[in-house]
Amino acid sequence: MRLGFLLARRGATGTGRGWHWTDVATWVWLICGTVLMFGPALWLLSSSFKGPAQLAEFPPTLLPYVQAEVQVEGYDDPLPLYAVTLPDGTEAELAQIRRIGINAQMVDPADPETRVTVNIDDRAPIRSIGVATDNYVTPLVQNDFLRFFGNSLFVTVMATLITLWTNSMAAFALSKYQFRGRGAVMLLIVATLMVPLPVILVPLYSVVSSVGLLNSLWGVILPTVATPTGVFMLRQYMLTIPDELLEAARMDHASEWQIYWRIVLPLAAPALAVLAIFSVVWRWNDFLWPLVVLSRRELFTLQVGLNSYAGELNVQWHYILAMTVVTMIPVVLVFAVLQRFITSGIAGAGIK
Amino acid sequence: MTAFATRLGAAVAAPFALLARAIDLPLRGWQRLTGMGGMAAVFLAPNLAIFGVFVLIPLALNFAYSMTGGTDILLPDRPFVGADQYARLLDCADYSRAVTCREDAFWTAARNTAVFVVFQVSLMVAVSMITALILNRKIAGRGFFRAVFFFPVLLSPVVVGLIWRWILQRQGLLNLIVVNLGFDPQVWLNDRLYAFAAAVGVSTWAHMGFYTLILLAGLQAIPRDLYEAAEMDGTKPGRVFRRITLPLLGPNLAVVLVLALIRSVQIFDEAYVLTGGGPGTSTLFLTQYIYETGFASLLRNPGLAAAASILMAGVLVVLTLAQLALSRRAERR
Structure with a gap:
């Protein structure tokens, strides 16, 4: 507090360029915030490259290491390499054949005939920074994760395209036509902004089941596409398109559909792009609804599949972590390329 | 950025140009037949149809579900039980202690959610x-x-x-920090x-x-000259915050507040993956109760889940209205 007072005096007098205590607090907050916001994801990334043995270690290392291995004559698999302190005090690099209790049977790679037994406390693994790519390859190839990824991709792309199409048509009608009941439709759409999924979970399930979409990716897609947010956002944008443009096109005998498709849609492209980005992120991240609709494993999306693997009694963290990174990749790409666009979009619309 | 967006839009639209031309022909006929009013209907139809089937009908059906019993999922198979499900949910010997209730999981979830909302919304707004x-x-x-601060918003729950389960586990990052301290x-x-x-926290x-x-957008909309005037008058920063920033940020x-409250009451995904409701029932929240009662438990009871969801919707409506009334009063002042 006293320090703050001194700094405050310094900032307020003289050139006014000194460090006010609020400047210090600002930078402490920003730097701690950056560590807290990015740190967990970076820790996940680093952990996802560690092998199962290294993941079980405490204290954990910051970076992933791989155990050095060596091919020894007479053994089919490569053996792990250790730095060993021998009983006579000399140091040697030996390969471990197997571990028996507190002892390890070692062999000198240069002289495969002689075996040495050493206490496990006298040996330390030789490691170098490296990545356990198996964490990524095995679940994608042998487990179902490639399929989960495909399902997620299908759901995201289809839902986004349908969202853009139906929402933009509705927004066009609501912004460019005068008809009876327009206010009522608008009110209805805004009111359903307030209907969260948990509130209609049971009846929605039964509706989807009675139209035969249970255990189908379309059952995941269709209930999500008529987003009120999207209609609202696009309508607000389309209201700014001058009606004179539409009238001029009508003079030239353009059909209403052509006006929508050739004039209004291209002009609304910025708003459509924002909605597309939102929709991609929403649909990629959806969890509760797919969890309810999909019970067959081959239909799982990435989120549901990931949760199901992480819910097993014996969690295989080395696979889970790697697949969490895979699940994160598209969203991180969207973030990296379009973050400026998104943040200004939200600040402008005030909605998500 | 706008140029980029336009190009993105064009790229997305290109493969559909052909489809659009095919749709145009029948629609021209329809337009001649019905005029402009008919066209509005055509443009609204797909969105409203999906909306009706997947939002409005379920919303109406929910009341019907909450008044039926049994384990069947399709409504015609379910016997009418009147207000029994509500009675079961609200049947408590002592409302301050969840264990004395017939549906003790519901009351535990409700209490947990209430505590969660209070702490999470305050923390959220403050931070x-x-x-x-x-x-x-x-x-x-x-x-x-x-x-930087927006980054986690995009991550899936x-x-x-x-991520946090991994940090908080026994050999995790948090324990490394704790041990080093x-x-x-x-x-x-x-x-x-x-x-x-x-x-x-998560x-x-x-x-x-x-x-x-959202708050930043509000702050940036406050005219600079107000602050300059306050500075010239030598107003203290605390007073400037209370008299200029807060009212104009209203x-x-x-x-x-409304959004944070509404979302907080519905907390599910992150908490479910993080703790699964445990240990015991200490992080069991309402949405998880609805999900498990309706779908996941062995003795599933869709009627009970529907009744619980209607009670939750009631709370949401009350919260929203109270919040709107409050903010309107704040604006008038």
């Missing part, structure tokens, strides 16, 4: 307010930091839950209090960036 005020200052790299390591998520705190971590943006603050 995003501070961050927004800081980002509103003239600092280097403002755009970068704005993005499952990813968020797993000279304390004993903990199995954080096995402790009732820590697990609850983790649910509050969900705040994941969503604060969104609310920060509408945005109200939006943030």
